[in-house]
Amino acid sequence: MGYTFCSDNFDIRQIADSGQCFRMIPVTTGNKHGYRTIYKGHYVEVYQESGSNKVEVSCDEDTFNNVWREYFDLDTDYSSYADRLIMLNDNYITKAYQYGKGIRILKQDPFEMLISYIISQQKRIPNIMATVEKLCKVYGTKVMDEFTKKEYYTFPNSDEILSDVSKLDDLKLGYRDKYIIAACEDVRSVGIEWFTKGNVYERAMTVKGVGPKVANCYALFGCHQLNRFPIDTWINKILSREYPGGINLTGCEDFAGLIQQYMFYYERSIS
DNA sequence: GGCCAGGACCTTA
DNA sequence: TAAGGTCATGGC
Numbered sequence: 001m002g003y004t005f006c007s008d009n010f011d012i013r014q015i016a017d018s019g020q021c022f023r024m025i026p027v028t029t030g031n032k033h034g035y036r037t038i039y040k041g042h043y044v045e046v047y048q049e050s051g052s053n054k055v056e057v058s059c060d061e062d063t064f065n066n067v068w069r070e071y072f073d074l075d076t077d078y079s080s081y082a083d084r085l086i087m088l089n090d091n092y093i094t095k096a097y098q099y100g101k102g103i104r105i106l107k108q109d110p111f112e113m114l115i116s117y118i119i120s121q122q123k124r125i126p127n128i129m130a131t132v133e134k135l136c137k138v139y140g141t142k143v144m145d146e147f148t149k150k151e152y153y154t155f156p157n158s159d160e161i162l163s164d165v166s167k168l169d170d171l172k173l174g175y176r177d178k179y180i181i182a183a184c185e186d187v188r189s190v191g192i193e194w195f196t197k198g199n200v201y202e203r204a205m206t207v208k209g210v211g212p213k214v215a216n217c218y219a220l221f222g223c224h225q226l227n228r229f230p231i232d233t234w235i236n237k238i239l240s241r242e243y244p245g246g247i248n249l250t251g252c253e254d255f256a257g258l259i260q261q262y263m264f265y266y267e268r269s270i271s
Numbered sequence: 272g273g274c275c276a277g278g279a280c281c282t283t284a
Numbered sequence: 285t286a287a288g289g290t291c292a293t294g295g296c
């Protein structure tokens with residue numbers, strides 16, 4: 001079959017439902033239910049029985065070590081974050097962690113995150129996922145995964161999108177289409193590397209259509225800056241209800257973004 | 272049919 | 285700098 005590994009603080013269902021990635025969708029093989037994800041021209045299916053720390057992936061050991069170990073941030077010890085999080089002695093955050101302790105902050109592709117979170121504004125998550133998938137189908141490259149023999153589409157680069165912007169109409173982006181085009185033009189002129197160095201938050205903010213929330217999501221999910229704390233409608237609701245005097249993350253600022261994910265995932269589950 | 276969505280921009284004061 | 289209106293589309 002595939003390669004199997006064990007990891008604590010890893011739950012593929014929680015990760016898929018945590019709202020940080022938009023191309024991780026359920027797949028079924030026989031009686032096994034898992035998720036597939038795509039990263040930089042790599043495709044993988046992940047199977048894990050709920051509650052188990054044993055995970056099976058549809059690739060060989062080399063590919064796992066070269067691609068997916070990094071993508072899933074498996075060399076980071078999340079239990080040490082948990083130890084420090086508990087020290088906050090914050091009832092809501094503790095509950096949120098216990099509910100979503102299998103969440104990790106994935107190391108996703110910067111350009112894909114920039115475009116995806118521009119799309120995300122004023123949309124619901126299922127709609128975001130459908131729109132991103134369609135973007136890949138319209139502009140990406142069709143590839144067949146050698147291991148599973150399944151076909152998928154890569155996330156397009158800026159040149160592929162700019163090659164024919166009229167096809168963006170099919171995506172029903174509304175007012176966001178001009179933001180996508182602006183982002184692609186900026187990336188084409190300075191290169192995506194410029195957006196991944198220095199103060200990546202400030203650099204993302206230079207793109208028209210990218211504000212504080214999207215720039216924070218880009219920095220957190222696209223550049224793995226775990227100290228970023230994106231404030232969206234859900235987090236805003238939590239802050240005003242649970243923390244009218246302000247939230248205190250003293251001692252945990254360096255992984256505030258992970259805490260944000262726990263809160264986001266937990267709040268949506270109880271609403 | 273009104274309301275809101277993993278917001279941001281523009282105008283006004 | 286803060287507040288309010290506007291922007292497309294979709295689902296409930």
